[in-house]
Amino acid sequence: MSTQPALTVRTKERGAELGDLFGIFFEDLNHAADGGLYAELVQNRSFEFDPIDHPDYHAFMGWEKVERGGGQAEATIGESQPINSRNPHYAVIDIAAEGNGVGLMNLGFNSGIPVKQGDRYLFSVFARRDASFHEPLTVTIEGADGTVYGETVIEVKSADWTKYEAVITSAATDMGSRLVLLTKGQGKLYLDMVSLFPEKTYLKRPGGLREDIAKLLADLKPKFMRFPGGCLVHDGSLNPDDRNSMYRWKNTIGPVEQRPARRNNWRYNQTLGLGYYEYFQLCEDIGAKPIPILPGGYDPHHNRIVPIEELSPWIQDALDLIEFANGDASTTWGAIRAELGHPEPFGLEYIGIGNEEVGEPFFERYPYFHRAIKEKYPAMKVINSSGPFAAGTEYERGWQSAREHQSDLVDEHYYSSPEWFLANYHRYDNFKADDPKVFLGEYASWGNTYYNALAEAAYMTGLEKNAHAVGLACYAPLLCNVDYVNWKPDMIWFNNHEVYGTPNYYVQQLFMHHQGDQLITIEASGLEAAPNDIKMPINGGLSLETDRCSFRYWDIVLVNNDNGEVKKLNSGLPCTLSDTEEDRRNGTPVKAIDLGETDWENYTITLKAQRMSGPKGFNLKFGQTDEKNKRIWEFGGWQNQDSIIASHINGRGSVLTQSLFNVEDHKEYDLKLEVSGRRIRAWINGELINETEDTLPVIEPLYYSASYDRTTGDTIVKVVNVQDNSVNADVVLEDLQKPYLNVDIHEMSGHSLDDENTFEAPDRVSPKQSHIRVPGNRFAYDFPKHSITVFRVK
Structure with a gap:
């Protein structure tokens, strides 16, 4: 006898506090500030554009x-x-x-x-x-x-x-x-x-913000705003007076004509007209808690490092910022804030040190900031960093530092395929409540389609259900000017007079409007799991590829780990990949070599390699079924700083694990890559450098979470169906003894997976609202295929 599938909400069983879970992240990239949120209409108003900003720039730009x-x-x-x-x-x-x-x-x-x-x-x-x-x-x-x-x-x-x-x-x-x-x-x-x-301007503030963009931010109702950026926080000279200085908050307050122009590391000019005072004011205006991120005295992009004995001014900057935000008018920096027009404190609760930091120099310096802040402001929540990827040795180093120094939160970042988000839905299930909390400070699936938003919504129910471990989360980046794109996807797109939110925006808005204050137990019964028994080995094409480098390779061998069969993938003699500037000028670059393919499920590839010249390393591609679906071992990846294992699905990459590694010229490297089912391991000169599993998505019948809103007394239930078919289930509100239920329904459904919003159709993909009134404490609901549904039980 089959029972009707049900989602049972135990309204009296309360769990973790949801706190400030969902917020936004502002970084000045894609001309998000100048030419965007900052409403100044004149470009290069002070004639300070310079080749330092971009090689094409000059003082009369614009x-x-x-x-x-x-x-x-x-x-x-x-x-x-x-x-x-x-x-x-x-x-x-x-x-x-x-x-x-x-x-x-x-x-x-x-x-x-x-x-x-x-x-x-x-x-x-x-x-x-x-x-x-x-x-x-x-x-x-x-x-x-x-x-x-x-x-x-x-x-x-x-x-x-x-x-x-x-x-x-x-x-x-x-x-x-x-x-x-x-x-x-x-x-x-x-x-x-x-x-x-x-x-x-927004709220009519002189010299303020562009009204339509700021209103979209306010309409999200975020709990917090992280600012002023990611990489631009720490990329620059250590001298605050240099034209090319790191982002230093004291340069950004006071009369705009006294703020120095700055090279933005996204290769344009930053006027700093939108500065720290304006950021705090915006947070207050839209009801978001401010989360400023300060540099930790280390520029990993150019290896600029403040000596430990010269760290005091950097630490003082952090202490002074807290006083600027929270001190009364009798304090030095509180008085400066009051002079700027805000006598009341801004109520700062969080402060972050470093952004996506990797390497020993940061983790040597972080404790000095942490101790000084906690000594003077014990209630301040201090955020540590765990690098730009979801796993690997630097990620682990960040968590180790956070546990050792009792950081309040750890800033995690990852940009991955929608499939990665679905495969990692249970990522935080086993994180401990007494560890530092996760601050998911930057995340997005690659794209602004409805499919991306759907996968993110499913993942966000997992963030909610793990509120014991996940303290804060914000999609990134926030804003993009269509004529100045540095990075995509982005949550909000604009030109000089129009703006629209993406499907991702409307998912974030749904979760922010209906976050609730405390988790409620919710359980599923009778739901049939989607078929997930597909066995997919990592096999297919093998190749080597380099960019702007010259390499020698030899002794490339493929071994079947099940039966010991050996294949030599070249003659054993050295061959060369060379893509130098000279090769390009001569029209003779050899960027890649094809090594054939394998249908083996468990195998090892070994080779020897030597770089003759160039700025980084090479890629070993494996498990390649076509150009958009493959695995890559990046040996000496981004700026020659990493050894990375990455997975690409439908052209969208996910870094599965990362370790620091630097390739040296003329040094011989003995390389080994082992694939066992979906486990991948890589060795350099006998040392295990990367270890990971390329997990496949196991599609849940439904993704769901439930919470309680203290202000209204409402019970909130979120349900995401990523399947290609609808799912019918009862929603049961146990312990809610009422003659009938009044339920507001907010739903995104009926969209093609590749639907996007545009200037011409800004809300093509957006939630629709309805209301039902049902007798008793349960109701049947047909969750459409590819849908996101929020019930608000009054």
């Missing part, structure tokens, strides 16, 4: 000289008399013939400066001139064809730097307009900090 009606002028960059030493460059307009006016035009970001008919725009500039003080500076917003939409006139009456402000109202809507500054007369006109902001 600007064009304007000479009208016979006017002639020379435009140069001055630095002998700046507004201040931290903003050394300014524009000099040397008037040769006034004509109908000479000056500069700013092209804005993307297609230009977006303006709307009837909207007001706040213009400001620092200016001075050495003659013709009676001649006005005319400032216009113009179309690309020269049509004037709005203008203002300013009299620059001083030879000293003076700030001038005006309001311009646009008479038209144009997403590709220009800002033009023209003058007549003679002599020289000097300009700096040329700025144009929409009056309509």
Whole structure:
């Protein structure tokens, strides 16, 4: 006799607190700040763009000289008399013939400066001139064809730097307009900090945030916001005054004209107009707890390391930041915050040291920060780092450091295929409640389709059910400007006037709106497991590949571990892979060699290798069924720092494990790779360097979690069906003795797995809402195939 499948929610059985589980992560990549969330419409407003930022950059990036009606002028960059030493460059307009006016035009970001008919725009500039003080500076917003939409006139009456402000109202809507500054007369006109902001910023804050993007962030209702980034936190010079300095928070507060420009390590310029005060303010505005991440005195990208004896100022930066956020107006940094306009503390609870750190230098330095912070602020939750991957020796080193020093949380990062997320659904089941908590500070499956969002939703029910071990989690990255893409996928996409949330955004929103405060026991019965008995050995094509390097290989041997059969994959004589710049110039690169294929399930590949020249190592590909489905041993991977085993499914990679390793020129390496079923091990010169299992997804009949919302008294049930068929089950709310149930339903379903949102269809994939009223404490529900359902029982 078959029983009706059921999800039984024991409403009186409460579990772990969910706390601040779901939040957001802001990093200035993909022009997320300048040209994005930060509402400044002028690109390169202070003429500080530089080849340090990007080889193509120069001080007049985003600007064009304007000479009208016979006017002639020379435009140069001055630095002998700046507004201040931290903003050394300014524009000099040397008037040769006034004509109908000479000056500069700013092209804005993307297609230009977006303006709307009837909207007001706040213009400001620092200016001075050495003659013709009676001649006005005319400032216009113009179309690309020269049509004037709005203008203002300013009299620059001083030879000293003076700030001038005006309001311009646009008479038209144009997403590709220009800002033009023209003058007549003679002599020289000097300009700096040329700025144009929409009056309509988020919450009308002057110099604030772009309203539509900030509203999408607020609409998520995140519990926290991690900022100001990932890699850009620690990549740079150790000197805070260098143009190429690491991200130092004290450079980002105070008047914007006094904030130094900075090289963003995503290869563009960062004005720092969106700085720490603005980050704290944004967190407060959207109800998110701030989680700042500070550098730990180590740049792993360029191996810059602060000597231990010189670490004090870096530690002091962390202590001063806590005082800036939480100190009252009688403290040094609390007083500075109050002067900036926020006398009340921001209520900082968390602080992170380091981002994706790998290597001994960070873990030597972390304890100094941890001890100093805990000594002065014992209640502050301190976050340690476990590197950029989900497993491996550096990941383990991060956890070892966190346990040893009693970090409150460990920052884990991973970007993987949707299949990896489904295969690792139970990842945190055996993590201990008395260990440091997991802060899943960056994660995403590769893509912004509905399938990606569905896999992430399934995984997030696992994060919820393991709230005893998982303290915080945030999808990454948050924002992407479509014309300046450094990285994808991203949660929110925008151009200069439109914005939309991806399917991933709406999944995050569902989980944030319906997180609840405390877990409730939920159990499944009578559900049929999806068929998962497929045995898939890791076999197929074998090949070697290099990039910009020259290698010798010899003695490549394949051994069948079941019967001892041996195959020599080359003659045993050395052969060469060479893809150097010289090879490319000569048209003779040999990037890869094919080693054939195997249908064996348990085998070992051995070879000897020697690098002749080049910046990194090579890849040994194995288990390859086509170009998009394969396994890779990266020997001397990213910046020649790693030995990595990775899996690629449908073109989407997942790093299964990582260890630090550096390939040296002319050194001979004895390499061995062993595949046993789905277990993979790699040795270098006899030392086991990587060990992992390429786990296959075992699809659950349903993925589910349940929680209790203290504020409303609601019971929340989340159910994800990733199967290709619908699943019918009863939802039973045990111990809820009511004559009927009022249930709000939020559901994402009915979408093709490859559906995406676009500017033209921004909410093609988004939740639909409905309501049911049912007698008793149970109701039957048909969970559609590929669906995400949230019940809110009132």
